[in-house]
Amino acid sequence: MQFHEEYGIGDRIARLRLRRKLTQEGLAERAGVSVDVVRKLEQGVRSTARLTTLNALARALDVETSVLVGQPTTFEVRTEQDQPSVLALRQAVSPVADLLGEEPDPEDPPTLAQLRAALRSTERIRREGRISDIGALLPQLIKDARAAVRAHSGADAASAQSVLAESYQVAATTLTALGKEDAAFTALERAAEAARKGDDPHLETVGISSLAWVFTRQGRLADAERIATATAERIEPTFRSHPVELSLWGILLLRAATAAVRAGRHDTVRDLLTLTSAAAARIGTDRLDYATPFGPTNVGVAKVNFLVEMEDGAEALRTARTVPDLRSLPPTWLARFHVDRALAYAELNKEDGAVHALLTAEGIAPEWMRYHSTSRRLVVELRGRERRRTSAVTELADRLGLDG
Helix, strand or coil, X not given: CCECCCCCHHHHHHHHHHHCCCCHHHHHHHHCCCHHHHHHHHHCCCCCCCHHHHHHHHHHHCCCHHHHHCCCCCCCCCCCCCCCXXXXXXXXXXXXXXXXXXXXCCCCCCCHHHHHHHHHHHHHHHHCCCHHHHHHHHHHHHXXXXXXXXXXXXXXXXXXXXXXXXXXXXXXXXHHHCCCHHHHHHHHHHHHHHHHHCCCCCHHHHHHHHHHHHHHHHCCHHHHHHHHHHHHHHCCCCCCCCHHHHHHHHHXXXXXXXXXXHCCCHHHHHHHHHHHHHHHHHHCCCEEECCEEECHHHHHHHHHHHHHHCCCHHHHHHHHCCCCCHHHCCHHHHHHHHHHHHHHHHHCCCHHHHHHHHHHHHHHCHHHHHHCHHHHXXXXXXXXXXXXXXXXXXXXXXXXXXXX
């Protein structure tokens, strides 16, 4: 299955700009970016821009950033029997049964042990970037968790609510990755409701972290930074805090830093990185809590990402060579790290290095690459620089289903 992208970023910007009756100069002024950037994007001279720029343009055009960059809208269908789609996740998050009542279920509800095992398996699949499998499995997990909540009472019902909350959170991150932030927001609302009824006190914090990411993807950068930092202040660890509490605090600060760097607030990013580095050093090793890594490695990877966002490609590559124990990262995190390296190489006009880094990322998480919008945009840009009809980057573009 191939994705057919009718319009590029420049076409979308031009159409939205004209609809709002703005000149290129007027849009540039409103967004606080160079008119030369707007002009080159619309003319197709540039096929991408930093997220800081795209966020500013999106705010000036009053749309979500994903509207500008474009996103695949369906999962890949591999057989006639498999029909995973965004619609399936939407139906799982907002079932018609909420309005009409639950239909009788001929099957017994799953046990709590079965539910937890299914959740752990689904989280692992998500970390590996197997998006199609998530589309097939996650809706059923949510349905099963809802059935378990109805079937149990007391402490068992609270445990089922916690699994349901985490399932909704996985749905939210998956939908966000596919550019469906509206459905992701609904999933997080459901997650928060289930977490309040559950037996895991950390799930509220995890939900706030996911919400900050959704806000960032929507271009609501101030909101993302505010809720992440406010929650981090509320749960700020002490000397007696457990490692999981340090980890969740650090993850929140990284969420805040992601929003800050995309808003161009680089001093804030450096301050937050100082705090997260201290937290990671105190933990001393990399952890995986609630499907999210945190520790010295992930902080190093985040620093590389922030340097790329700051358009300091040379320093990003130097820092990338110092990140410890990369093999401890989940596949999608590691693949994204190599995409950041590719972006840094491309900024320095080192196309061979960029292509090699992209191929490394593809080797780690091939299906994730087909849905990752930044990777797809970068491949299009590098293919545009390539003069040969057949090359590694043109072949990569073909595998990603990039037409043109």
